[in-house]
Amino acid sequence: MGGSGAGGTNTGKRPNGHLASWFVRSGWSKGELARQVNRRARQMGAHHISTDTSRVRRWLDGEQPREPIPRILSELFSERFGSVVSIEDLGLRTAHQSPSVSGVDLPWAGPQTVALISEFSRSDLMLARRGFLGTSLALAAGPALVEPMQRWLVPIPSGDPGGPEIEPVASHRPSKLSGPELELLESTTAMFRQWDAQCGGGLRRKAVVGQLHEVTDLLQETQPEATARRLFRCAAELAELAGWMSYDVGLQPNAQKYFVLALHAAKEAGDKPLGSYILSSMSRQMIHLGRPDDALELIHLAQYGSRDCATPRTQAMLYAMEARAYANTGQPGKCKRAVRMAEDAFSDAGLDSEPEPDWIRFFTEAELNAENAHSYRDLAYVAGRSPTYASLAEPLMRRAVDLFEKDDEHQRSYALNLIGMATVHLLKKEPEQSTALAQQALKVARKVRSERVNTRLRKTVDTAARDFGDVAGVAELTDLLTAQLPESAEAV
Known part of the structure; x- marks a missing residue:
């Protein structure tokens, strides 16, 4: 028993x-x-x-x-x-948990943020087994996720005698961090981001988590205010990237916790555009997990929080994610409007003389077309496999595939959009074209360490086999996939 x-x-x-x-x-x-x-x-x-x-x-x-x-x-x-099934959904009682244990409802204060990032990254490095870092780690969704994130907009108390007392991020020894060392930390983060785009999240995840842990060590030393802000910004970017890589290899609870910690660090850095980017990553994860209503609330929170400071490129990315959320909630009119807003904002990108942060460099013309194509593709599924929306998706997806094919730095995106194009052809009842694209995607998938790519490819081939199993090419592709693509990718 x-x-x-x-x-x-x-x-x-x-x-x-x-x-x-x-x-x-x-x-x-x-x-x-x-x-x-x-x-x-x-x-x-x-x-x-x-x-x-x-x-x-x-x-x-x-x-x-x-x-x-x-x-x-x-x-x-x-x-x-493939979606969040909460304890309550299972008809099971959930014990009351303190904010520090519940996973996402954390204190918005610098020292606590540093301590939580340090503890979580250390546990991840030590355990590193399928993302289970103790019984307290679970996915949050609905109000349990969205309401704590809304506190991102609340100003940090400063000199308020009636407010909570917040200790400075400091220790007993002075900082010996030089300007060139800070710049090296920031450039290393950019390098990790480039590796992720090129090779997938499975190749360097542990290295990113280790670097994040090192940055929290620096934040526990006495730092000048400007240096502390730069270190918090670096911690936010690394935590977001660790979350993104965790999401890419299928460690969903890990990913969400890193995103939440990244948002806290971005708030300490005073970087609202970076915070909006982190919220967009959380929104994308919620779409992936079948929670489009949560995704929509998160992306609206991102837009509202950065409305007066985001660059046109960042605004375009947020509109594109808003379109994805509207598509998955079955709101075609609002989806189309958000697609147009993304295109209009992107047309202004690059006109500003101010340099843009490295984290938004990924949102190119290829990415814009890819997101908007996937919005129409998702609408097609929500609308009962509508050929009309599939036809709207096709030229945008083709443009994205053509642009990514020439981009060696974004091979994962190339694979994902080949798969997306394959799904569009399935919606249009064109299995031969779908099979050819899926075979191309399989070649790229074998080069990148991304369980997200592998899972989407398997699902697409499974759909082709179910709907067009009598087509010779589909049967051959099914056998090829079984032989060449491992069942699961080991997260590292």
């Missing part, structure tokens, strides 16, 4: 219909779910967990399991369905 951690309290009322619904849809047997729970518990270090089929039956009958079982079940079902 189950150990102490697998047990719980029986409500004595009625079966858990919510959990039963998710369980039936998963296709798992009770034994398989029990084995997965035990395996996940061991990965988390919860070795006292030992559950079996009879215990799973009790959960379905209404027994409330103790922590960390509810969190494990939430993770397993979220991964199974």
Whole structure:
């Protein structure tokens, strides 16, 4: 029978219909779910967990399991369905958690931000096993995610005798950090970003996390205010990049936590445009996880927070992400308007004499076309595989593919847009063209370390096999994919 951690309290009322619904849809047997729970518990270090089929039956009958079982079940079902399945969705009670434990509702103060980034990055480096850094780490969604992020807009207390007391980010020894050393840290971050775009998130993730941890060490030394701001900006960029790489290799809870910590660091740096960029990354993750309403709230928060300081290129990127969110919520009119706004803002990019930050350099003409094409493609799916929206997506996607093909620095984007173009041809019932593009994408996918690319390619080929399995090229591609693309990418 189950150990102490697998047990719980029986409500004595009625079966858990919510959990039963998710369980039936998963296709798992009770034994398989029990084995997965035990395996996940061991990965988390919860070795006292030992559950079996009879215990799973009790959960379905209404027994409330103790922590960390509810969190494990939430993770397993979220991964199974590719979207956030919360503890509450499973009909399980969630224990009250303090802000420091809940994952995203963290104190907005410099010393706490430094301490949290330091602790989380150190744990990631030490454990580095599928992103499980203890029982407290889980995906947040809905108001539990959006409401804490809204505090990004609240000014940091300064000299307010009635406000909270905030200690300076300092220690007992003075800083020996020189200007050239600061510039080297910043250029190293740009180099990591370039490697990520070219090779995928799986190649240098640990190196980025290690660099982030080093920056937090510097922030614990006494620093002049200007130096501290630059270090916080560097920490924000590294944390966002660590989150992006985690997202790319499938470590979704890790990714979200890094994004949240990055937003806190950006606030300490006083960098609103960078904060808006981090929120756009969080928005993209929510779209990926099937939470477009959350994505829309996050992108609106990003737009509002940077409305008076974002460059035209950054504004264009935010409008393009807004279009993606509107597409996935099934609002074609608002989606089309956001697409036009993105195009208009991008036409002003480069006219400003002020240099733009490195983190927005990725948003080129190719990326603009790619985002807008994916918005129309997503609309086509939401509208029941509409050929009209697929036709709107096709020329934009083709332009993106042509531009990325010539860009050696953004091979992951090239692969993703080849796959996107393949999905457009499937929507237009053109399996031969789709198969040819998927084969091209497979060649690129084998060169980059991106589980996101691999997963999208597998899903596209699975869709082709389901809808056009009698086409010879589709069957050949299915066999080729099985032989050449590993089932999972190991995050490093």
